[in-house]
Amino acid sequence: IAPHFDVVIWRSLVNAPDAAEIQAQWRRRVAGAAMVEPPPDPDAQAEYLFTHLTQQRCLLVLDNLESVMGAGTDAGRFPARFHGYTRLIRQFAERAHNSLLLITSREQPQICARLERAGLPLRTVEVAGMRPDASELLLRQSGVSGVSGDLQRLAAYYSGNPLALLLAAEAIHDLFGGAVAEYLQTESGVFDDVRILLDQHFARLGSVEEAIMMWLALAREPVAIQTLAAQISPPISTAAVMGALRSLQRRALVERRGGGFTLQNVVMEYTTDRLVQSLQTEILGAPLHFLANHALVKMRAKEYIRSIQERLILIPLADALVAHAGRVGAVTRLRRLLDDVRGHTAWSSSYAAGNILNVLRSIEGSLHDLDVSGLTVRDLNLRDTHVEHVNFAGATIKDAAFSQQFGHILRISYHPDGGTIAARTGDEEIRIWRTTDGQLTGAFTMPSNLIFPVLYSPDGRLLLAGGAHTDLILCDADSCETRLVLRGHRHRVWDAAFSADGRYLATASADQTVRIWDPQTGPCVHELRGHDHAVMALAVHPDGAGLIPAADDGRTQLWNVHDGTAEDGWTTTPGLRALALHPDGALLATGGTDGALTLWEGTSGRIRAHLPAHAAGVSALAFDATGALLASAGEAGAIRLWDVETTRVRAVLEGHTAAVGHLAFHPHLSQLASAGWDRTLRIWDSQSAQPLMTLYGLRAGVRALAFAPDAQRLYSGSDDGSVYAWPVADFMAGGSGATDRTARDSTPDDLAGLPAAISGVVCTPDQRGLILGCWDNTVRIMDLATRAIVGTARWPLESTWSTAVNATGRWLATGSRIGIVPVWSLPEMRLYQQFEGHSGRVKSVAFHPTLPLLASASADETVRIWDLEGSARHQVLRGHTKSLMAVAYSPDGRFLATAGQDRTIRLWDAATGVHLHTLHGHTNTIFALAFHPHGHLLASAAEDQTIRMWDMDAGAAIPWGRVAPIGSPIWSLAFSHDGRLLASGSSGEHIHLWHVAQGDLLGTVRIPRPYQDVTITDVHGLTAAQRAALRELGATDRMPRHTTHPTGA
Incomplete structure (x- = not known):
């Protein structure tokens, strides 16, 4: 029937996915390349889906619906966590569309029966089993003997279900020598259903067979012997394993598939339920068996398998324990069981400790006040988990996963052998991980925010990274020792590429040049000039003679590497951001801020295809090694895999919550790596489109600050999505003169944990809430009394980089990566209008204090003043020579201040736009500006780790505070409403509080770290890099002062 439909999507529910996940997959598939993620509101998402289901005829299949339905008295109903399926089925029955939803299930959902009785277009068809003669033949082939009538009687009872007949045949063979007549004459009669049959089979399994069944249920996919x-x-x-598998195959419990062994769906579901019930019984008091001998979550498994293990085993087990003993009772029992494990020699080196900790984490969301010293801890998942006061001293840790301290990832590069992957992070680090298990093997600092690329040489011996300012460094790939320093570029270096033979290195820069270097000796061989805009990307032709750079204005040029001369050139769309060359050089792919993907016929300048790809703009492109697959990434986080021959979307990869900055295919395997501004590095199977591994970074640099009106509390928003409320008294407790190195750990009020970096924190005009700008394209309003999110605005095209609210509370403005400035009306959070004109990212926005004017500062080196109520015309202020980072109006509206990467502050007459003063003093990029509430002072903060104070009347700096570096770049500033205090937030995860009049530093606090006071003294199984990473996140090698009693709540 497939030819009768435009789109066919089949999805098995045996692994119990959430209904929202199913609908998201449908939206991506039916929308194709035109996909624009709708708002998070369920009604809006349904409207989007059914619009496409009306425009096309789609066949959507949901197989094994019973996997998400209840059992026993709840049969036919959906448990609370799967109520989305009820809504989904109802929508298909009640809405008008041109598509078909086909559901298979061993039991009828009650919602289907009700809708069918109501006369809605829903029909239930009972699928007949095998014919009597075919059932009889199957039984005889399975070793069952008897007259035809008896065999067909047995077949009729099981309605011709092949699996049930095979299971029954095996039971008859074992218990009655294959004689069906003896079986039918027994008192017990036939077994009631398949589960009773499976009960009987499990009762006869040996220990090895039972262990294999449980491991296969945990594996969720075929496993090799x-x-x-x-x-x-x-x-x-x-x-012994092979013998047990042969026995299980004979009993129809195990089947061979794809080079391994797995369980049939019905058997998989039964075995999983049996495992969860057995684990619950053991935890509540029975001797440990499965808990000690099986890992409930395998950390070396593919990520999508781990997700299934959590969803179908760990979470149901935790829910069952809480339902039986209550939350406190379940936690207390698990803590006592951890102590029991310590006293049992066999258990102490088993999977038990790791399983117990994983269940505790599932119940409490964190781990705290535990003594795990001396135990073996296997397959422990502590990614994105807060752990505090846990003693691992002397423990042996195997296959554990931890969070790491790194920020957003700018670029990635696979080693030519595929064994490691290197990443350049936004916090000036190079990190190297093993690709097999994600273990960190190296990390070192590269002090420059102007060098984006990280790149292995073709022979794998060299690694290109960034040094001070615009220096490029070639390191030894093994030792990370500097081999050469390449100097010459005068501005940010955006991209780099080696020739296939490694004889030259090309680099592209915002200084409008491309340089060609000899990577063995260091000199610049050619400086290629010819572009009038920043050169954003480049590719080396496979023949080694051609070089193709592309500039921000869309100009693409072919250069001869040997003599440095320009050959052919053509123009794409302005705003170009990404370029990729096919492995044989026959195709060139380009993409940029317009969201289109263009395929060119080699270097001819002729277009082969022009495709809508990402509504928010294309940020990265990559061909796989075969050239059959092209990956494109968007500023909104989605990744599309394109079939190069047909130019159709093969799959959409979703998981990133912010822009994807770079893509790289594995040199030998069908794997794609993606680098995100959401502090994750993700590895995907490019054939199945499944996630294989995610590395999570935690970096809590403080991007936003706001005082409460009474100056008793300070609100902060950080890179890790955390929002805290700090009592101002906490700063005083640290003592005056505190710095980053002497900062005290504090316990602030944890208000929220959002899925992406917080770019703005603003108190609502009524002071009852906070407005939070977030890099996941949203602005949220939080009620401070309940801590609930009471309003959300989603900007579908871009990350939210800055946030401002006007004085009357009528408007909310945000800045974005693609240069558009959306304005929202409050409190409805409805889009009021959007301003277009910038050609670069809008880094900062500010409202005039009394007039309906909005200022926006952009990476295009301009400030634009927009009239919110008047004409569409606007004012453009020019004068800065590099990207702008901050803009602010004075409280009286007289001045407008701007600052950025050119290290200057420019003061403007806010009424006329006339330039008044240029303020010099900072030695690096200025990130933040804040006017004193009285308007006579302006504070500035910079990457040079200093704060400077400026007198507005004199237009000059005044002696204030300390100009010595505080310890890390300063990203944010906020004055208290009375003007007595100034708070500053740093990339180093610290907040400093200053006395404005005296310039004294009153105190410093640190954002809570995820592994605070976790003892790792003498822990076995950690690499040196892992140990260092854990210390960065709060772990210590000092022994705890006391041993925590394991039953403590």
Whole structure:
């Protein structure tokens, strides 16, 4: 029937996905390349989906619906966490559309029966089993003997269900020698249903067979014999595993598929339920068996498998324990069980401790006040988890996963052998991970925010990174020791590429040049001039003679590498951001801020295809090694995989919550790596489109600050999505003169944890809430009394970079990465209008204090003044020579201040736009500006780690505070409403409080770290890099002062 439909999507529910996940997949598939993510409101998402289901005829199949329905008295109903399926089925029955939803299930959902009785277009068809003669033949082939009538009687009872007949045949063979007549004459009669049959089979399993069944239920996909043998605990021989598998195959419990062994869906579901019930019984008091011998979550498994293990095993187990004993009772029992494990020699080196900690984490969301010293901890998942006062001293840790301290990822590069991947982070680091297990193998600082690329040489011996300012450094890839320093560029370096033979290196810069270097000796061989705008991307032709750079204005040029001469050139759309060359040089792909993906016929300048790709703009492109697949990434976080031959979207990869900055295919495997501004590095299977691994970074640099009106509390928003309320008294407790190095750990009020970096924190005009700008394209309003999010505005095209509210509380403005300035009306959070004109990212926005004017500062080096109520005309202020980072109006509206990467502050007459003063003093990029509430002072903060104070009347700096570096770049500033205090937030995760009149530093606090006071003394199994990373996040090698009692709540 597929030819009768435009789109066919089949999805098995055996792994119990959420209904929202299913609908998101449908939206992506039916919308194709035109996909624009609708608002988070369920009604808006449904409207989007059904619009496409009306425009096309789609067949949507949901297989095994019973997997998400209740059991027992709840049969036919959906549990609370799967209520989305009820809504989904109702929508298909009640809405008009041109598509078909086909559901298969072993039991009828009650919602379907009600809708069918109501006369809605929904029909239920009972699928007949095998015919009697075919059922009889199957039974005889399975070793069951008897007269035809008896065999067909048995077949009729099981309605011709092939699996049930095979299971029954095996039971008859084992118990009655295959004689069906003896079986039918027994008192018990036939087994009631498939689950009773499976109960009987499990009762006869040996210990090895049972262990294999449980491991296969945990694996969720086919497993090779050798892998299975390596996992089973206590260890057994491969021969024993093979024998047990043959026995299980004969009993129709295990099937061979794709080079491994797995369970049939019904058996998988039954075995999973049985495992969860057994684990619950053990935790509540029975001797440990499955809890000690099986890892409930395998940290070396593919990410989508781990997600299924959490959803179907760990979370149901935690829910069952809480339902039985209550939350406090369940936690207390698990803590006592951890103590029992310590006293049992066999258990102490098993999977038990890791499983217990994972269940505790699932119940409480964190781990705290635990003694795990001396135990073996296996397969522990502590990514994105807060852990405090936990003692691991002397423990052996195997296959554990931790968060790491890194910020957004700018660029990535696979080693030519595919064994490692290097990343350049936004916090001036290079990090190197093993690709097999995600273990950190190296990390070192590269002190420049002007060098984006990180790149392995073709032979894998060199690694290109950034040094001070615009210096490029070639390091030894193994030792990370500097080999060469390449100097010459005068501005940010955006991209780099080696020739295939490694004989030259090309770099593209915002200084409008491309330079060609000899990577063995260091000199610049050619400086290629010819572009009038920043050169954003480049590619080296496979023949080694051609070089193709592309500039921000869309100009693409072919250069001869050997003599440095320009050959051909053509123009794409302005705002170009990404370029990729096919492995054979026959195709060139380009993309930029207009969201289109263009395929060119080599270097001819002829367009082969022009495709809508990402509404928010294309940020990265990459061809795989075969050239059959092209990946494109968007500023909104989605990744599309394109079939190069057909130019159709093969799959959409979703998971990033902010812009994707770079893509790289594995040199040998079907894997794609993506680098995100959401502090994640993700690796995907490019054939199945499934996530394989995610590395999570935690960096809590303070991007936004706001005082409460009474100056008793300070609100902060950080890179890790955290929002805290700090009592101002906490700063005083640290003592005056505190710096980053002497900052005290504090316990602020944790208001929220959002999924992406917080770019703005503003108190609502009524002071009852906070407005939070977030890099996941949203602005949220939080009620401070309830801490609930009471309003959300989603900007579908771009990350929210800055946030401002006008004095009357009527308007909210945000800045974006693609240069558009949306304005929202409050409190409805409805889009009021959007201003277009910038050609670069809008880094900062500010409202005039009394007039309906909005100022926006952009990476295009301009400030624009927009009239919110008048004409569409606007004013443009020019004068800065590099990207702008900050804009602010004085409280009386007389002055407008702007600052950025050119290290200057420019003061403007706010009424006329006339330039008044240029203020010099900072030695690096200025990130923040704030006017004193009385208007006579302006504070500025910069990457040079200093704060400077400026007198507005004199237009000059005044002696104030300390100009010595505080310890890390300063990103944010806020004055208290009375003007007595100034708060500053740093990239180093610290907040400083200053006395304005005296310039004294009153105190410093640190954003809470995720592994605060976690003891890792003498822990076995950690690499040096892992140990250093844990210390960065709060862990210590000092022994705790006391041993925490494991039953403490």
